[in-house]
Amino acid sequence: MKYDVCIVGSGAGASGVAYVLANAGKKVMMLERGEFYHEKEFSKDEVAYCKRDIVTPNLKESYHTIEDLDNGKWVKTPTYVNESSFFNGNIVGGSSNFMSGYFHRLKPVDFKLKSTYGEIKGANIADWAIGYDELEPYYEKVERLVGVSGEVTPYEWHEPRSTKEFPYPPLDEHPISKLIDKSCKKLNIIAYKTPRAILSKSKEGRDSCYYSNYCGSYGCSSGAKGSARASLLQPALKTGNLTIITNAFVKKLAEKNAKVTEAIYVDTKTKQEHTIQASIFVVAGQAVESCRLLLNSKSKNFPNGLANNSNQVGKNLLFSAGGVGTGQFDADNMPIEELMVEGLFVNRSICDWYEIEDDNKKIKGGIIDFLFEHANPISKASKERWQDGKLVWGEELQDRLLKKFNTKQLNFEVFNDWLPTDNCFVSVDEKYKDIYGVPVANIRIGSHPHDIKVGKILARKAEKVMIEMGAKDVIWGISSYPPPNLQAGGCRFGDDPKTSVLNENCQAHEVSNLFITDGSFMPTGGSVTYTWTIYANSFRVGDIILELP
Amino acid sequence: MKKRITRRVFIASTILAGTALALLPQGAKTPIFIEPFKVIGIVQDTLFPKGLKAPSASEFGATAYLANVSTHSSFWADDLKFLAYGAELLMEYENGFLTMNVEDRDKVLRDFTNNSEKGESWVSLVLFYTIEALLGDPIYDGNRDKIGWKWLGHNEGKPQPQKPFGELM
Numbered sequence: 001m002k003y004d005v006c007i008v009g010s011g012a013g014a015s016g017v018a019y020v021l022a023n024a025g026k027k028v029m030m031l032e033r034g035e036f037y038h039e040k041e042f043s044k045d046e047v048a049y050c051k052r053d054i055v056t057p058n059l060k061e062s063y064h065t066i067e068d069l070d071n072g073k074w075v076k077t078p079t080y081v082n083e084s085s086f087f088n089g090n091i092v093g094g095s096s097n098f099m100s101g102y103f104h105r106l107k108p109v110d111f112k113l114k115s116t117y118g119e120i121k122g123a124n125i126a127d128w129a130i131g132y133d134e135l136e137p138y139y140e141k142v143e144r145l146v147g148v149s150g151e152v153t154p155y156e157w158h159e160p161r162s163t164k165e166f167p168y169p170p171l172d173e174h175p176i177s178k179l180i181d182k183s184c185k186k187l188n189i190i191a192y193k194t195p196r197a198i199l200s201k202s203k204e205g206r207d208s209c210y211y212s213n214y215c216g217s218y219g220c221s222s223g224a225k226g227s228a229r230a231s232l233l234q235p236a237l238k239t240g241n242l243t244i245i246t247n248a249f250v251k252k253l254a255e256k257n258a259k260v261t262e263a264i265y266v267d268t269k270t271k272q273e274h275t276i277q278a279s280i281f282v283v284a285g286q287a288v289e290s291c292r293l294l295l296n297s298k299s300k301n302f303p304n305g306l307a308n309n310s311n312q313v314g315k316n317l318l319f320s321a322g323g324v325g326t327g328q329f330d331a332d333n334m335p336i337e338e339l340m341v342e343g344l345f346v347n348r349s350i351c352d353w354y355e356i357e358d359d360n361k362k363i364k365g366g367i368i369d370f371l372f373e374h375a376n377p378i379s380k381a382s383k384e385r386w387q388d389g390k391l392v393w394g395e396e397l398q399d400r401l402l403k404k405f406n407t408k409q410l411n412f413e414v415f416n417d418w419l420p421t422d423n424c425f426v427s428v429d430e431k432y433k434d435i436y437g438v439p440v441a442n443i444r445i446g447s448h449p450h451d452i453k454v455g456k457i458l459a460r461k462a463e464k465v466m467i468e469m470g471a472k473d474v475i476w477g478i479s480s481y482p483p484p485n486l487q488a489g490g491c492r493f494g495d496d497p498k499t500s501v502l503n504e505n506c507q508a509h510e511v512s513n514l515f516i517t518d519g520s521f522m523p524t525g526g527s528v529t530y531t532w533t534i535y536a537n538s539f540r541v542g543d544i545i546l547e548l549p
Numbered sequence: 550m551k552k553r554i555t556r557r558v559f560i561a562s563t564i565l566a567g568t569a570l571a572l573l574p575q576g577a578k579t580p581i582f583i584e585p586f587k588v589i590g591i592v593q594d595t596l597f598p599k600g601l602k603a604p605s606a607s608e609f610g611a612t613a614y615l616a617n618v619s620t621h622s623s624f625w626a627d628d629l630k631f632l633a634y635g636a637e638l639l640m641e642y643e644n645g646f647l648t649m650n651v652e653d654r655d656k657v658l659r660d661f662t663n664n665s666e667k668g669e670s671w672v673s674l675v676l677f678y679t680i681e682a683l684l685g686d687p688i689y690d691g692n693r694d695k696i697g698w699k700w701l702g703h704n705e706g707k708p709q710p711q712k713p714f715g716e717l718m
Contacts, residue, residue, distance in 0.1 A: 041718055044706025047685040052623035054715040060626075083625060214706035221708055342704060377684040377703050385676050391662055391669060393596040393676055394655065398603040405701040 003029040003243075005545065006263050006278035008250045008293065011094020012531050013284035013518030015228035015236070016538025017545065019145070022241040024546050029276050030233075031248040031265055033057070033285075034090035037097070039230070042219030046376050050217050055098070056087035062434035064288065067444040076442055078432060086288060086443060086484040092244060093229025094286065095485060096531060100216030101197035101225055102369050103148050104528035105139050105159045105536075107354060108132035109364070113417070113524045117364055123419040123448050124316050126523040129493045129504035136162055138536035143167050146226035146535055147203055150195030157351045158192075168200045171209060174344035175334060176410065180370055183468035184350070189461075194349040194369060197226030197531070206230055211343030213375045228535075248274075251438045253281060253297040253306055259513045260306070266436050280545060284518040284538070287317060287487035291426035291520065292441035294491070294501075305428075307491075307508035312501045314426035317443070318489035318525040319482035321451035322366060322414035325462055326373070327471025329408045339408050346370045346410070350465070353458055354527065365454060366416030366527035368462045373409035380404060410471060412462040414455050414478065416527045419448040424482075426490050447480040488519030488530050505544045506537065517541045585636035586616055591647055592639070593679045595654045596672070604696045606679055614682035614691030621714055628674060635671025642668070688713050 004026040007014045014030065022028050034055065048054045057063075059080035066086070067076045079085055089095035109116050111128040119125060140162050142148065149168035152161065170193045184191040198215070202208045206223035215225070223230040236242045248265040251273075255261065260281040266273055283290045291314040297306035305313055329339055348370040356365035373380065384400040385392055392400060418424075423446025428439040455478035466474045494500030497509035506521045508514040517538045519530045526533070593606035606612070619629050639646060642665070643657045661668040682691030684698065688710050692698065698705055712718070 035717060037715075037717065041715070043686075043708050043710035043715075045686050045688070045710040045713075045715065046706075047618070047681060047689060048710065048713065048715040051681065052621075052714065054623060058622065212706055213704070218706070375706065377698070377701070378681050381680045381684055381701075382677055385673065385680065391673055391676065393658075393672075394598060395600060397597070397676075398600045401701060405703060 001277075003027050003276065003278040005029070005280045005282060006031065006276050007282040007284060008253075008263060009094065009283065009285035009290070009518065010092045010228060010233060010244065011089070011284060011286060011518065012096045012228050012534045013286075013538050014282065015093070015096075015232040016535050017282050017284070017515075017517050017542040018242055019232040019236045020539060020542025021545060022236040022239045025241060026546075028236075028242045029278060030242060030244045031250050031263060031276065032090075032092050032244060032246050033249045033268065034092065034246065036092040036244065036246050037219055037229075039219075039221050039223050042221050044212060044214040044218055046378050049098075049219070050376055050379065053085060055089055055091050056085050057090060059083065059085060060435075062087075062440060063432075064440055065429065065432050065442040067442055069446065074444060076429070076432070084484075088286060088485045088487075092246060093227045093233060096227040097219045097225075097229060098217050099197070099225070099227075099485075099529075099531060100371070101531075102349075102371075102529055103150075103195045103197045103532045104349070104367065106132070106135075106526040106528065106533050107157065107159050109355070110524065110526035113364060117362065120419060120448070120450055123421055123450065125419065126492065126494060126499070128523060129495060129500075132159070135533070135536050135540065136160065138539040139532065141539050142532055142535045146197055146231040147199045147206070147224075148195050148197055148226070148532070149200040151193045153192055155190055155192055157354050166195065171196055171198060171200045171345050171347060172211065174341060174346055174372070175338040176329070176408075177346055177348055179334065179469050180346070180348045180465065183465055187464060187468055189350060189352055189465065191348045191350050191370075194347045196345070196347065199224040199226070205234065213343040216374060217376070249436065250285075250293060251296065251436055253283075253293065253514070255297065255299045255301060255306060255511065258301060258511055260511060280513045280515065280548075282515045282517055282541075282545075284516065286518050287490045287520045288426050288441050288443060290516060290518055291317070291490040292428060292439075295426070295428045296438055302510070307501055307510045307514060309510055310498050310501075312492070312499065314490050315422075316420035316489045316492055316523065317424045317426055318420060318487070318519075318522060319418045319424075319445075320486035320525060320529065321416045321418040321447065321480075322455045323459060323476060323478035324414070325412045325459055325466065325474065325476030327410050327466040327469070327474040329410060329469075329471060330406070332472075333470050336406075340406075342375070346372055350462070353461055356454070356457060358453075358457070363454070364417055364527065366414060366458050368458060369413045369415070371411050371413065373411055377405075410466070410469075412459075412466065412476070414458045414462065415529065416451060416454045416458060418482070418525055419451055420489060420492075420524065421446060421448050423447075445482050447482070452478055452480055486529060488522040488525045491516050491520035492523040493521040494523060506541045507544075515541055515545065585633040586612055588636035588639060588647065589615065589632060589675055591654070592636075592658065592672070592675050595651060595658055596676050597679050597683070598651060603700055604683075606682070608693070609683050609696050610691045610693045611679045611682040614685065614689050615678050617690045618678075618681075623714055631671065631674060632678075635667065635674070638665070638667060638671065686710055
């Protein structure tokens with residue numbers, strides 16, 4: 001059978017296209033590397049979901065090489081050496097199953113970073129091929145279909161909206177949010193309610209949030225979290241037009257006459273190879289793996305990989321720059337019974353410094369989110385076995401654990417642009433292959449020093465809020481190490497085939513029936529998590545494919 | 550059904566690590582083989598002894614937990630090897646360790662970590678899995694009767710797993 005569309009991957013970038021096309025009557029085949037987990041199969045098992053490779057490939061089967069600077073030389077280290085996986089949720093719905101759902105739109109200025117703030121030496125900044133206005137209707141669609149809860153308040157940094165309110169009211173808040181508000185007011189800072197891709201009231205087939213206290217890193221047992229699976233794929237399956245094959249690792253896209261003819265995949269259970277034919281192919285396997293698939297899909301017409309005759313595939317990979325700060329709260333800050341309430345959300349963000357001044361020049365800043373340390377008891381306790389670089393055990397460790405579990409840790413997370421540079425890219429190397437004999441992705445993780453500078457400016461602002469709140473032991477760190485779960489870029493879109501892989505429709509310049517709809521298309525990432533934008537763009541491309549002749 | 554570790558599996562996992570310990574104490578003519586998990590179990594009780602209110606490693610099932618999870622494919626094979634190797638190193642460092650009283654064992658472990666980088670890494674790893682056993686879900690044979698959660702006043706996330714390691718229904 002030849003399908004209308006074959007989609008590689010099943011996360012946020014894949015699901016929007018699948019939803020649109022399946023509902024329009026197109027026959028859609030989706031190939032997902034992992035299993036299909038349903039709500040009833042998720043649990044709050046920290047050992048399984050946070051401490052082992054259960055929902056990502058075993059690193060002995062597949063891995064990445066991380067290319068980092070070591071004494072002035074770029075050195076590749078396979079991720080199995082230090083157990084640092086760059087895979088993120090390889091099950092139906094992808095990593096959206098395990099997100100915390102802090103949802104931010106990009107702001108209009110993020111679509112024209114270069115023309116607004118100018119070039120930065122050593123960075124390959126480019127304006128987007130579309131503007132905010134073109135994406136706004138799709139941001140709104142995500143609010144309705146994926147489900148975003150929040151509150152619109154008058155604020156200069158809120159993005160322009162086509163609707164007055166969020167379709168779902170804000171989630172219930174922890175008492176500490178009032179302390180954040182009070183402290184920010186005193187400092188003349190505006191803290192607003194963070195929009196979340198979590199349902200505050202039920203929606204067809206999905207229950208509202210039950211405040212489990214275990215959200216990020218865990219699958220949602222009520223369907224409240226706006227995972228691609230719960231919000232879009234399960235409804236799309238009901239149309240009868242979407243088929244999902246699980247345990248299907250796509251190793252190559254075959255090409256003829258500059259068109260993809262079939263996807264070749266391995267059934268990871270049986271190790272047998274199969275093919276899927278379709279008129280249109282959509283790749284959305286998360287930025288790194290999407291680039292890897294194209295680079296490994298070599299043919300006579302494309303000796304450097306599919307759609308890569310300009311050698312742009314894999315280039316200008318993005319992560320999210322920034323870091324984390326922490327502060328401790330106890331009975332000195334508020335009544336202990338209020339402080340220790342579990343499950344309720346902090347839900348406060350600050351973007352007063354989305355644009356900042358540096359050397360009398362306006363530069364792009366970023367955003368700060370506040371949240372509690374995850375409930376995970378093993379992770380919390382494990383850190384306590386070290387003090388000042390020395391191992392602690394026995395009664396001393398037991399005392400430290402008792403103290404830790406009677407304290408609440410508030411975190412702030414800083415997000416700012418990860419500037420695209422020549423030293424952050426995906427490549428493949430015949431020397432490193434997975435168990436299927438396919439070269440793994442090498443990720444060079446160089447970053448621009450500007451990212452650290454901006455991150456530190458923001459962290460110092462957030463630190464002031466923590467101190468005003470009365471937090472103890474406030475510490476923070478801004479790192480140039482990439483967060484593996486926040487990937488974008490690598491197949492940027494643009495008008496010029498020499499400097500971009502995709503056109504403004506996320507269609508490959510060189511291969512007319514190939515579209516890429518995960519975060520790979522983004523030339524710059526904005527200063528927020530990418531998921532809302534990836535969902536929105538996926539809906540947009542779904543509409544574009546529908547209109548194809 | 551809850552997965553239980555059997556003696557057979559327990560021994561198999563030590564063999565998998567490939568390092569059943571051959572010790573030759575002074576005066577002995579034949580090597581004595583000691584399973585690494587026996588050494589690890591005694592170390593765990595030294596690292597996490599019975600406290601005023603705190604449960605001991607044996608009470609919360611630290612070794613049974615480790616024996617269980619280390620047989621699963623998701624367990625890091627290098628960790629398993631290193632756990633066994635470290636047990637061997639410790640016995641080489643102090644071959645009377647197993648018969649010492651708690652205070653002397655504690656002193657040996659402190660010397661062992663201070664004098665050897667590998668020793669410190671090994672004790673850190675044993676402690677890491679001891680903490681997993683204290684606060685992981687009881688489905689893995691540690692945290693017996695939720696004793697670790699109760700001690701620290703921690704409320705478990707719901708739902709708890711019905712099957713280990715995220716196995717599908």
